[in-house]
Amino acid sequence: MHPGGAPLREEDIYSRVQAVERARKILPATNGxxxxxxxxxxxxxxxxxxxxxxxxxxxxxxxxxxVSFPGGAVEPGDRTLxxxxxxxxxxxxxxxxxxxxxxxxxxxxxxxxxxLITPIVGLIPWPVSxxxxxxxxxxxxxVPLQWLAKPAHFxxxxxxxxxGKVEPVIYYQLYDGEMVWGVTGxxxxxxxKILGMLSEAL
Numbered sequence: 001m002h003p004g005g006a007p008l009r010e011e012d013i014y015s016r017v018q019a020v021e022r023a024r025k026i027l028p029a030t031n032g033x034x035x036x037x038x039x040x041x042x043x044x045x046x047x048x049x050x051x052x053x054x055x056x057x058x059x060x061x062x063x064x065x066x067v068s069f070p071g072g073a074v075e076p077g078d079r080t081l082x083x084x085x086x087x088x089x090x091x092x093x094x095x096x097x098x099x100x101x102x103x104x105x106x107x108x109x110x111x112x113x114x115x116l117i118t119p120i121v122g123l124i125p126w127p128v129s130x131x132x133x134x135x136x137x138x139x140x141x142x143v144p145l146q147w148l149a150k151p152a153h154f155x156x157x158x159x160x161x162x163x164g165k166v167e168p169v170i171y172y173q174l175y176d177g178e179m180v181w182g183v184t185g186x187x188x189x190x191x192x193k194i195l196g197m198l199s200e201a202l
Contacts, residue, residue, distance in 0.1 A: 021104040038071025043126040094131025147198040
């Protein structure tokens with residue numbers, strides 16, 4: 001729902017994301033950054049829109065044990081960033097590419113691990129079964145958009161990077177024992193603003 005209470009329709013999601021894609025900021029993958037893409041998977045579950053997240057294992061190369069969206073680095077065989085997001089989603093949770101309806105791209109995000117991430121919004125069916133990669137994913141879970149859109153459920157805190165630079169980082173409260181934070185939290189909050197579910201002032 002929007003702040004006024006009207007339900008968020010599928011066409012609302014398409015129109016708002018497409019407006020961003022037409023005007024999105026494209027950052028060059030320079031200065032050591034590697035291009036990557038993640039999928040923001042939306043499902044109509046339990047009579048509301050919910051977002052799928054994964055918790056990474058402790059054996060992956062980067063962001064060990066953290067909550068994230070399905071995704072990863074662009075590989076030579078990927079023709080587009082959408083291909084990357086679909087391929088990584090299939091490898092991580094077994095969701096076939098033809099089960100994902102791409103809505104559009106959001107703005108790029110640099111990460112502290114030197115990736116330049118392009119979030120891809122996609123609609124996925126529900127119910128659906130997952131084949132989780134035990135090497136990469138410890139858990140798959142959903143969080144309702146309405147819960148994520150409540151300002152009382154997240155805050156911005158200073159985070160000290162290894163290079164000594166302090167930057168603001170989004171931290172959500174625990175939901176079902178899981179914490180969404182970091183670049184995943186930032187992407188989530190900005191996505192909610194795009195959908196009109198959060199004020200641009202936050």
